[in-house]
Amino acid sequence: MQSPVESLLRGGSEPSKPFRAVVIDKNGDGQTVSLKDVAPDELMDGDVTVKVAWSTLNYKDGLALTGTAPVVRRFPMIPGVDFVGTVDNSSHPAWKPGDKVICNGWGLGETHLGAYAEYARVKGDWLVPLPTSLSPREAMAIGTAGYTAMLAVMALERHGLTPAQGPVLVTGAAGGVGSVAIAILARLGYTVIAATGREGEAAYLRQLGASEVIPRAELTGKVRPLAKERFAAAIDSAGSTVLANVLSMIRYGGAVAACGLAAGMDLPTSVAPFILRGVALLGIDSVMCPIEQRRIAWNRLEHEIDRLKIEAMTTEIWLADVVEAGQRIVDGQVRGRIVVRIGG
Template identity: 45%
Template sequence: MSSYLAYRAHQQDGRVSSRLETLEAAPLAAGQLRVAVQWSGINYKDALAATGAGKIMKRFPLVVGIDLAGTVIESADPRFAVGAEVIVVGCGIGEESDGGFAEQAVVQADWAARPPAGLSLREAMAIGTAGFTAAMGIQRLEDNGLTPANGPVLVNGATGGVGSLGLNMLAGAGYRVTALTAKAAAADWLRALGAAEVMLASDLPEKVRPLEKALWAGALDNLGGSTLAWLCATTQPLGSIASIGLASSHELHTTVMPFILRGVNLLGINSTYCPVPLREKVWARLGSDLKPKALNQIANREVGLRELPEVFADYLQGRVTGRTLVRTGA
């Protein structure tokens, strides 16, 4: 179709507003694909971008949505034929180029991944950037020596998309996982996802010494700030922390002592800059040994394009548990 619906953000006088619009399809350039988008998913970053609560987009106007999955309907790259199913997560869509909250999207073929065996397009978007980033964090932790035999692993921000998927993946891979959350009411849900223990954020010490009792063989950190400082001080010798998010704070006030006295590794995770070989390896694992066993429980909400404005406030106010899928196709 030459025209399609898209949820697009605009900026005027420094203020961001987003709305559903009808756009006209533009011709493809070499190396591009036109995708009939069937599914997308909402990430915290999408809520920041659509509302202007965070400076996510590099230009305006721009279609929101950092994830998409669908079918190629026009190809200017020989690697992908018309009818091929593709997944695109991160890679700057919804930030630097038009994103996935649309019936159609034009993407660079280099950004597209084929869904692995054992993973549908809906499941791929239930995983989305959140789950891909969690899996990338697990891969990096394991590349730095983490195994289930090393000891317990902590996941903070555990009710969010990255946290809940990462928790379920780690538990399914045989790790003993402690979930750290500010939501006491979610404890039973976290245990159902595989948490062996649930810690409340309110129980963390107000003041953290440079080195505390060594507790964790590894961690997925989605918060940053004082929680990440505490993780650095409580990670076991030669343990690793995958730093994924900054939902608490972008600041980190710690010392070098965990790194030079215990050999702790602080691993930065950014799926946007994931090289193709690693991207393919992570997706293959998401269709096999890292496929979340509780994916349907985690991806517990579906909305259409017209419902998007109603859900972003829940993300900004921390009321979301799990993942929200976006039905973009018919």
């Protein structure tokens, strides 16, 4: 925690009065979630204090807000895994007051007080600059889900994937990672097949760039070691039986970028796709991803994404609405992306 004297020595101003934040606290075996005032000296250690403009609602935020999974590992906790805002105070050489910055992951909302607050104090090493042509709201409409989708595309490209190799499957298609992944892949010239559990979202998915929409049920049956080779590659948000089925359907030499667990954390597969078809399973982690990869991802998101599609997939809520929205995302009822207006 930074003392008032340290704050003065750092030459910047700190929030001088309590600020609004969503706070999760322990309550016996359960938890409480409330919107309340937090004193500035409750912020955790860090060399940059940011006035938060926008955050977003990701699946992990839903898990934290509802207590469905042990995402929060320190109480009290301010949830929220990503934000964009303006540097208020900095002793980090890279950042000065007024700089616009993005923060994704690094334990935000898990071990470090997070984004659903008017102020956040973090390590300057965690921040990337807001790309010049993105508005703060656009950056958070992309958010952790979009940045993760770009990391998945980059991993498939490193594996050697090109549009000529065939269709790319996106699971959890109508969710945040899935929606942005479709938009990115379509823009890059890939033929995209979207798998969704919500058949009513087929038109939405086609608008994002999917050439074909298949029911999730095609990926939830009994897993066979090898099935018909259907896809050159896949970006998977689901895990579990869905991922196992997807692996069995990847063409020889293809790859799956695995980034989620919406269907479960297990993976009931065999080694057959790996040793008989040379299929690669590529793990995607946005939280501890090295800063250089982040900068590349955000630079590509600035230039290689259709902003109109991002806008079309985005809805906006206020800080007071995150608890209700958190339940909806865990229930698989959120389409695309939700941005949270804080000081923006």
